[in-house]
Amino acid sequence: xxxxxxxxxxxxxxxxxxxxxxxxxxxxxxxxxxxxxxxxxxxxxxxxxxxxxxxxxxxxxxxxxxxxxxxxxxxxxxxxxxxxxxxxxxxxxxxxxxxxxxxxxxxxxxxxxxxxxxxxxxxxxxxxxxxxxxxxxxxxxxxxxxxxxxxxxxxxxxxxxxxxxxxxxxxxxxxxxxxxxxxxxxxxxxxxxxxxxxxxxxxxxxxxxxxxxxxxxxxxxxxxxxxxxxxxxxxxxxxxxxxxxxxxxxxxxxxxxxxxxxxxxxxxxxxxxxxxxxxxxxxxxxxxxxxxxxxxxxxxxxxxxxxxxxxxxxxxxxxxxxxxxxxxxxxxxxxxxxxxxxxxxxxxxxxxxxxxxxxxxxxxxxxxxxxxxxxxxxxxxxxxxxxxxxxxxxxxxxxxxxxxxxxxxxxxxxxxxxxxxxxxxxxxxxxxxxxxxxxxxxxxxxxxxxxxxxxxxxxxxxxxxxxxxxxxxxxxxxxxxxxxxxxxxxxxxxxxxxxxxxxxxxxxxxxxxxxxxxxxxxxxxxxxxxxxxxxxxxxxxxxxxxxxxxxxxx
Amino acid sequence: xxxxxxxxxxxxxxxxxxxxxxxxxxxxxxxxxxxxxxxxxxxxxxxxxxxxxxxxxxxxxxxxxxxxxxxxxxxxxxxxxxxxxxxxxxxxxxxxxxxxxxxxxxxxxxxxxxxxxxxxxxxxxxxxxxxxxxxxxxxxxxxxxxxxxxxxxxxxxxxxxxxxxxxxxxxxxxxxxxxxxxxxxxxxxxxxxxxxxxxxxxxxxxxxxxxxxxxxxxxxxxxxxxxxxxxxxxxxxxxxxxxxxxxxxxxxxxxxxxxxxxxxxxxxxxxxxxxxxxxxxxxxxxxxxxxxxxxxxxxxxxxxxxxxxxxxxxxxxxxxxxxxxxxxxxxxxxxxxxxxxxxxxxxxxxxxxxxxxxxxxxxxxxxxxxxxxx
Numbered sequence: 001x002x003x004x005x006x007x008x009x010x011x012x013x014x015x016x017x018x019x020x021x022x023x024x025x026x027x028x029x030x031x032x033x034x035x036x037x038x039x040x041x042x043x044x045x046x047x048x049x050x051x052x053x054x055x056x057x058x059x060x061x062x063x064x065x066x067x068x069x070x071x072x073x074x075x076x077x078x079x080x081x082x083x084x085x086x087x088x089x090x091x092x093x094x095x096x097x098x099x100x101x102x103x104x105x106x107x108x109x110x111x112x113x114x115x116x117x118x119x120x121x122x123x124x125x126x127x128x129x130x131x132x133x134x135x136x137x138x139x140x141x142x143x144x145x146x147x148x149x150x151x152x153x154x155x156x157x158x159x160x161x162x163x164x165x166x167x168x169x170x171x172x173x174x175x176x177x178x179x180x181x182x183x184x185x186x187x188x189x190x191x192x193x194x195x196x197x198x199x200x201x202x203x204x205x206x207x208x209x210x211x212x213x214x215x216x217x218x219x220x221x222x223x224x225x226x227x228x229x230x231x232x233x234x235x236x237x238x239x240x241x242x243x244x245x246x247x248x249x250x251x252x253x254x255x256x257x258x259x260x261x262x263x264x265x266x267x268x269x270x271x272x273x274x275x276x277x278x279x280x281x282x283x284x285x286x287x288x289x290x291x292x293x294x295x296x297x298x299x300x301x302x303x304x305x306x307x308x309x310x311x312x313x314x315x316x317x318x319x320x321x322x323x324x325x326x327x328x329x330x331x332x333x334x335x336x337x338x339x340x341x342x343x344x345x346x347x348x349x350x351x352x353x354x355x356x357x358x359x360x361x362x363x364x365x366x367x368x369x370x371x372x373x374x375x376x377x378x379x380x381x382x383x384x385x386x387x388x389x390x391x392x393x394x395x396x397x398x399x400x401x402x403x404x405x406x407x408x409x410x411x412x413x414x415x416x417x418x419x420x421x422x423x424x425x426x427x428x429x430x431x432x433x434x435x436x437x438x439x440x441x442x443x444x445x446x447x448x449x450x451x452x453x454x455x456x457x458x459x460x461x462x463x464x465x466x467x468x469x470x471x472x473x474x475x476x477x478x479x480x481x482x483x484x485x486x487x488x489x490x491x492x493x494x495x496x497x498x499x500x501x502x503x504x505x506x507x508x509x510x511x512x513x514x515x516x517x518x519x520x521x522x523x524x525x526x527x528x529x530x531x532x533x534x535x536x537x538x539x540x541x542x543x544x545x546x547x548x549x550x551x552x553x554x
Numbered sequence: 555x556x557x558x559x560x561x562x563x564x565x566x567x568x569x570x571x572x573x574x575x576x577x578x579x580x581x582x583x584x585x586x587x588x589x590x591x592x593x594x595x596x597x598x599x600x601x602x603x604x605x606x607x608x609x610x611x612x613x614x615x616x617x618x619x620x621x622x623x624x625x626x627x628x629x630x631x632x633x634x635x636x637x638x639x640x641x642x643x644x645x646x647x648x649x650x651x652x653x654x655x656x657x658x659x660x661x662x663x664x665x666x667x668x669x670x671x672x673x674x675x676x677x678x679x680x681x682x683x684x685x686x687x688x689x690x691x692x693x694x695x696x697x698x699x700x701x702x703x704x705x706x707x708x709x710x711x712x713x714x715x716x717x718x719x720x721x722x723x724x725x726x727x728x729x730x731x732x733x734x735x736x737x738x739x740x741x742x743x744x745x746x747x748x749x750x751x752x753x754x755x756x757x758x759x760x761x762x763x764x765x766x767x768x769x770x771x772x773x774x775x776x777x778x779x780x781x782x783x784x785x786x787x788x789x790x791x792x793x794x795x796x797x798x799x800x801x802x803x804x805x806x807x808x809x810x811x812x813x814x815x816x817x818x819x820x821x822x823x824x825x826x827x828x829x830x831x832x833x834x835x836x837x838x839x840x841x842x843x844x845x846x847x848x849x850x851x852x853x854x855x856x857x858x859x860x861x862x863x864x865x866x867x868x869x870x871x872x873x874x875x876x877x878x879x880x881x882x883x884x885x886x887x888x889x890x891x892x893x894x895x896x897x898x899x900x901x902x903x904x905x906x907x908x909x910x911x912x913x914x915x916x917x918x919x920x921x922x923x924x925x926x927x928x
Contacts, residue, residue, distance in 0.1 A: 119795040122749075133612070133638035136802045139809040203726050204742040205794025272737050277811035281802065286647075293637060301619060321805040323831045335689065335738040338812045340794030 058084045059295045064106055065114040066186065067091040068232055068254055069280070071316045075308060083302050085295045093230065093552075094186035095120060101285070102127035111292035112285060116186040116251075116278035119341040123348055132293060134281035135300035138309070138318035141275035141336065142190040145255035145266030150175065150246035159334065162273040163198035167217055170224025178227025178239050179249035181552040182355055183399040187232060190276035191249045192355055195221055197339040198273045205340040211351050218359045225361060228475055230552020234534055240264070241532045242508060251278060256317040256330055270332070274339040280318070353398035357427070362405035363475040363554045364466060366459040369444070370482035371412040376446035379483055379517055386544035387441035390551075394431035399551070402437065404430055407474065409462060410440050413455040414448020415488055420462060452482055454489030456511060456527070457498050463509055476509040477554050480527065481543070483517030492523065499530055507531070512553060514538050514546045605633045606857045607651065611658035611754055612638040612799035613682075613819050614849065617878040626870045632861060640798045641754030642919070645669060654858030656851045658754035658800075658819070661915040663850035670854055677862035679872075680880035681848045682821035683904060684758055686712050686745055686839040687807055691736045692727075692814035693837035699730045701743075702839055708899040711906055712839040714766040717745075721792075722785055739814060742792045746803050746813040749796040750922035756796065758845040758912065759817050760786055760921050765910035766843040772911045779921055786925035808834075815839075819847055820900070824879030827896040838899050840907045849880070 069089070076087045090110070092100070097113055098121045100106040106113065107130070113121075118134055121127045144166060151158065154169055169175035180188035197206055199221065200214035226245050229235035232254055239248050240262065248255065248266065258264045282303070284296040302308055309320040313328040320327060327333060342348045369383065387410075392401025402408055402425050409422040421440050425433045459478045467476075490498070499507065510533035513524035517539070528535045534553065538546040610618065617623055618636045627634055639647065641657030645666055649655060655666050663676055688696070693710060696702035701717050704710035720743055727739035750756035764773055764782040773779050790796070793813075797803050804822050806812035820840075826833050853859035865871055872882040881889045886903075893900050901907065912918065 118797075122795060122798065134797075134799065134802065135638075136805045139806065139811045141811065202741075203724065204744065204792035273740065275811075277806070279802065279806055279809070279811065294635070297637075319809045319811070321809045323808050323826055323833055327810075333810065335691075335810055335814075337738045337740045338806075339741075340792070340813075343791060343794040343796070 058086060059291060060086045060088050061112060061292060061295045061299060062088050062110045063090070063112045063114050063282075064092055064097050064100065064110045065089045066094050066097070066116045066280075068116070068187075068251060069114060071253075071257060072312070074315060075303070075311050078311065079299055079302050079308065083298045085299045085302075087299070089114075093184040095184055095189065097121075098124060098127050101130050104130070106130070106285060107287040110285060111288040112283060112296045114280065114282045116280060117190075117341070118281050118283060120186075120189070120348060123342070123345040130286050132284045132286050132288070133297065133300075134283040135304070136279040136281045136321055137300065137303045138312050138316075138321060139277050139279045140251040140253040140318045141270055141277040142187050142194060142249065143252040143255060143275065144177070144247055144249050144269045144271065145258070145264070146175075146247040146269060148265055148267060151267045156269075158267050158269050159272070159332075161269045161271055163195055163271045164273065166271065167195065167199055167221045170222075171217075171220035173224075175224050175247060176226040176245050177224055177247035177249055178229065178235050178245055179225060180229050180232055180235055183352055184230050184552040185232065186278060187250050187254075189352070190278065192351060193341060194271070194274060194276050194339055196351060198271070206342045206347055206351065208347055208350055211347070211354055215354065215358065218354075222355075222360045223473070228360075228553065230549060234553070236262070238510075238532060251318075252331070253317040260317075270336050272336070274337040276339050276341065279321070349398070356398040357404035360403075361473060361475055362403070362407070363477070364407040364409075364463065364472075365476075365554050366409045366411055366462055366478045368455050368459050368478060368480045369410065369412045370414075370450060370452070370484065371418065371444050371446050372414045372448050372450040372484065372487075373446055374450070374484050374517070380444060380446045382543050383481065384441050384444060386542070386547050388438045389544050390547045391434050391437040391441065393434055394429070401430075401434060407466070408437055409459075409466075410437070411455065411459055411462070412444055413451055413458075414446075416448075416451055417455050417458045418448075420458075422466070449488040450482065450484050450486055451489035452480070452486040452523075453491060453495035456480065456495060457490060460499070460502060460506060460509065464506060475554060477533070478509060478511045478531075479547070479550055479554075480511050480513040480524070481516060481538075481547075482513070482519045482524075485518075485520045485523060492526065495527075496530060510534070510553075512536060512550045514543070514550075516543055516546075603628060603631050603633055604857050605635060606653040606855075606861055607635045608637070608654040608656055608858065608861075609639045609644050609647065609649070609652055610636045610656040611641045611849070612801040613658055613755075613822060613847075614656060614878075615801065616825065617875065617880070620874060620878065622877075623871065623874050626868065626874065627861070627864065630860075630864055630868070632857065632864070634861065638799060638801075640749070640752035642750075642757055642922075643752045643798065649854060652858075653855040654851055654853050654861055656849065658847045658849055659758060659912065660848045660850045661757075661912055661918060662754065663852050665915045666852045670852065672852055672854065676850050676852060677866045678848045678850045678883055679862070679865035680875045680882045681846045682819040682824075682880050683840065683846045683907065684755060684762065684817060684844050685820045685823065686841060687804065687816045687818045687823060688837045688839050689738075689807075689814040690835040690837050692739055693839060695727065695730050695733050695736070695739060696743075696839075698732050701730075704837070705901075706898050708836070709838045709840070709901060711901075712841040714763070714841050714843045717743075717841075718763060718767050718785060721788055724788075724792075743815075744789065744792045744813070745815045745817050746793055747790075747796065747817040748800055748803065749798050749926070750790060751919070751926050752798040753800065754847060755800040755817055755819065757918050757922050758847060760789070760925055761912045761918055762841060762843050762845045762910045763789060764913075764921055770843075773913045773917050773921060775917075776920075779917065779924060783921075783924045786921060787927070790925040807836075819879075821879030821881075824893060824896070824900060825877070826879075827899055828877055828879060828892055833899070836899070838901075840901050840904070842906060843908045843910050845910050845912055 080086050094115045102124050179191050182188035182192040199217040200210035202210040255268045282300045284293045309322050309325040313320045404427045407424045412418045423433045423437050511531040512533045513527050515537045536546040641662045657663050697704045702710050702712050725743050727733040733739050747759040748756035750760050767782045803816045804818045807816045851862040853862050876888050876892045
């Protein structure tokens, strides 16, 4: 799919998604005075010391931050002690954050953004105008972490490996890997840019023709991608669960931290023909109050101090941006060529659209949808609306509709599975298939009891049937939406023994359950845990938002 | 304008040192406000310490964040709060509520002054030439191919003519003699600059490059712009996404990421040297045709005007400016003395460096916009 430069972003997210995202608050508790503030309150009645300006009073900075920055908690705790600034972080994917900034949704809700990179943000004129001072605070290149056995099997010299070699190994079926969804996460996007640059032999910033030229190699490269994820946290867990994947693409810092914390023993390779590096600029929003901008400045200043830089590199394996601090042990100081980030939105979005619709392994997804009696009325309407939005139209930008080549099955159930409708979105003229999916969604009716587990078993059998009929290679997953507890058919124990009896290959399809209405948290959590999926909550946000967030995992 | 908290305490006669952490967008300045008796009589402003808020180019953030600077200014009754902004983006933000704007160049300053109706000469307290920070391997390869001349281990001259010719023909590192010996040197040879539409150093890069490319002529009209537009577009296009302030690409460079050639202000390098920070394998290449960044202050209020006077005239502040790598206007002795131990990195007298005149703001903006439209 091609998109014109002026068209909206491919990564717009449903409104409800954000609300359900975990908002972590670091220390909002008591008024904690910084050392400097302490001077001002001594001898005075204190209350005035806090003053209208609030310069020295404890302050809270609301930050929309890349999720991998959760590892900075101790560093930010120290920063709070030193400066009085408490960071209240809301975790998100980089591209989703860009969308929030561009759309104006971030105005008034956050004071600052702290993302892996502002490169994509700056390409969006609507977003670029909404930011103020940016202060890069540390850096980490996107790298490949490979199991020792695989390194040996491939005969690689870790310091010498290039993206071309990685491509070759993936194309020959000798290397499988996981990476995050480039439409949602910066590490995936950076990996996509790295491989497109390296495989197209582009000598400078990518152009549209480079992407076209490299398409056949890129498709071969992505044939090796066996795991996809909307977040790097789940990617790591899925990687560990699925012992058969050889490698992970992620930030060097994340891979080295995994080695330390989870004993993953990955060999971290920064490909010799170039990397894309995240530089984590703390950026206040233009809409932020004077006080908030001041706080962001104070925090940035503190984090640039040698002590904080040392703590950052020692604790998180990111590289310092001040010359006087040495990178932590384990960070190779051998230089790497930096692959330029595309200079225009049309190139960046074109690359994302190509990944989505042409280059990645297609997916096969079964939607197991509760249409029991309790869904009647508002709930069913919400479900129809959410599915309609998910299907999108052929004019929807990448990331806002079912992908070309994607196989989608709707499996509504009540007392039993009511019907099974499968659609494959063709590359040419996808409008018809998308329309039929919307039509199927619209014709759903609510009646009957709730047979969650029997329906899930049916979904696994359906995946089997499709795969043996077509003999294809796809990302497979099951989405389970239910508004209640299992009332009929197989029970949890029965499903568990059914699942454990499945061949390993089939077990790899995770179930992503959605909490909705009166569904049972414990029941759905155990389904997610059993199958290696992840629970999504539509009660905190919206059903459409949950469906959309799951897209990153399909 | 508000009265700062420290005034309250002065009034309450809290003795001793009050440490006020003043918070800036992107920078913080710690200010030590002395006892009121010390301040009385100075500037005839009594005990009043006023807070002046301004927008500055990011290259001056460290200067204003320096506690010594804050202390000196406080002694004159000023607390400065500065927010970083691209120098050429300043005219797009509302300046109401600010006391001064301090871009990194005269052209945007004049435009800001005109818009704000500021009359009279604008103070230009210090300046800094644009230079190229290079990793040693890259500098050597450039020198081996006639694109640069190295004076010593850590400094040299970038031959703008030869460099622009290489850019014109999309020369890659691997095509250069000795380039293939270094795996990190690959792809088109180019200097990373900031976004010329938003940021001063990026715009001045094009001012210098267009001047050199057009045989030493300053672009004045559309025909002049046309002659170099193709090359300017190339210089910008190869870079891909660009940052909007000079601090970021230099930080990337320091952290070992990014392109091996980065356009920076001499002051960014000099301040690290003067503060005795390790600069690694950094080689400073002075383009033989470059542009000085004349840091020009636009006073928007009386307090802003006072700040301008102090920065230009106060000896202590001039000395502190040198500590941050800037060259104070007028006398050269201060800078020369402070950088004496670092002569291996710096071209103190700017020998062999020609100053390209800068086109008007309007022309330079046009050049930048044409270069950006890929």
